[in-house]
Amino acid sequence: MITSTRQQPAQRLRPGWSPAQGGNRSVVIIGGGHAGLAMSHCLSQRGIDHAVLERGQVGNARRHERWDSLRLLTPNGQCRLPGYAYHGHDPDGFMTMAEVAAFIDAYARHIDAPVQPATRVTAVRRQGDGYQVVTDRGEWQCTALVIATGAFGRPVVPALSADLPPTIHPLTPREYRNPAQLPPGGVLVVGGSASGLQLADELQRSGHPVTLSVGEHVRMPRVYRGRDIQWWMDAVGVLDDRYDQVDDLTRARRVPSPQLVGTPERRTLGLNELTAQGVTLVGRLMAVNAGRTLFSGALSNHCALADLKMDRLLDRIDAWARTRDLERALPPAQRYPATRVDPSPCLSLDLQQAGIATVLWATGFRPDYRWLELPVLDRKGQLRHDGGVVDAPGVYVTGLPFMRRRKSSFIHGATDDAWELSGHLAGYLRQRQQPEAEKAQWSATA
Secondary structure: OOOOOOOOOOHHHOOOOOOOOEEEEEEEEEOOOHHHHHHHHHHHHOOOOEEEEOOOOOOHHHHHOOOOOOEOOOOHHHOEEOOEEOOOOOOOOOOEHHHHHHHHHHHHHHOOOOEEOOOOEEEEEEEOOEEEEEEEOEEEEEEEEEEOOOOOOEEOOOHHHHHOOOOOEEEOOOOOOOHHHOOOOEEEEEOOOHHHHHHHHHHHHOOOOEEEEOOOOOEOOOEEOOEEHHHHHHHHOHHHOEHHHOOOHHHHHOOOOOEOOOOOOOOOOOHHHHHHHOOEEEOOEEEEEOOEEEEOOOHHHHHHHHHHHHHHHHHHHHHHHHHOOOHHHOOOOOOOOOOOOOOOOOOEEEOOOOOEEEEEEOOOEEOOOOOEOOOOEOOOOOEOEEOOEEOOOOEEEOOOOOOOEOOOOOHHHHHHHHHHHHHHHHHHHHHHHHHHHHHHHHHHHO
């Protein structure tokens, strides 16, 4: 159950409601997910008129672009947005994607967000001192723009995928729904972050022999000293680490998602658990040549580094607990066995001989800015921004990994970012209005 302290009419989202075909607003928010709605709430609190353009339904990606068994990686109790929070009966559980979509939809109704559903943005251009937002349902003009389309617009598929034999079935997590859609045979899962591990686990359990290609990764226990690891990182302040306080921000923003899975029993899922089930580990995929894959020999190094970083995190947690005199109230500190790696891992694999029928590219996602006709992208197609303030007058972005804080891409990370960015945006609008007011005053006295 999800409850809140205030109920608002849902007139803007009622079934059959037809949005206006474009218009003028001070601000247009592109994207009706949790980050865009958090920004909408903050703008409303500041009295700034705006519209939220959503290509489908509120929370569209979580409804239609995730596999069937996927659950949130953070506990339900950490699901909170500005003026709203989860107060159900299972704070230590993990929502399904349908439940997350319902949570976001309920939030949109609660704040009476001015959402324009089924409105796909096709272009954004500079227009005078503001912006023109072209959609399939009309055009909008605005003074400021907020990009809230998220970091998962397009799956990242390496160029070497083109070298796979035509007999191999390629797949991404965007297209994958469940094991039944795969042809019989083995699966090579490429990628050792949260998605790769979860899919390798599910496919191995379903009877598909799985080989998992692993590079740099982040290892974590699901529960540590009686508390969820995400609870610890929130309490200790790890998730509040700021973008302007890290030594290598580019690297920090590329850190893979931690090897976690949300299950009712709160089980830990790591490489040791997968190999115990029969999954074969290999190093990072480097090349495909004539039906043969070549893997890096650095698997043991990547695993050792992940083990070391996990221990450093647990050391930080233990130190925090000691400073608050919590030792006696908690289970004892513990450390976990090192990741087990074959001393001579496979470096080359003939896909046909190994019985591999499918390659699943769990190699991450990237934002999709193909509609953005502004000179704000770097040579890699990423937005140039400083903590969400984009390199263009009055343009902002929200919901990206480590945008302002380590928690920026999480649901509960949207609140702080939205308040700060909406404050910056409000200041920008005031600066824009001031010359106009001065001009009007001069005309009246002339």
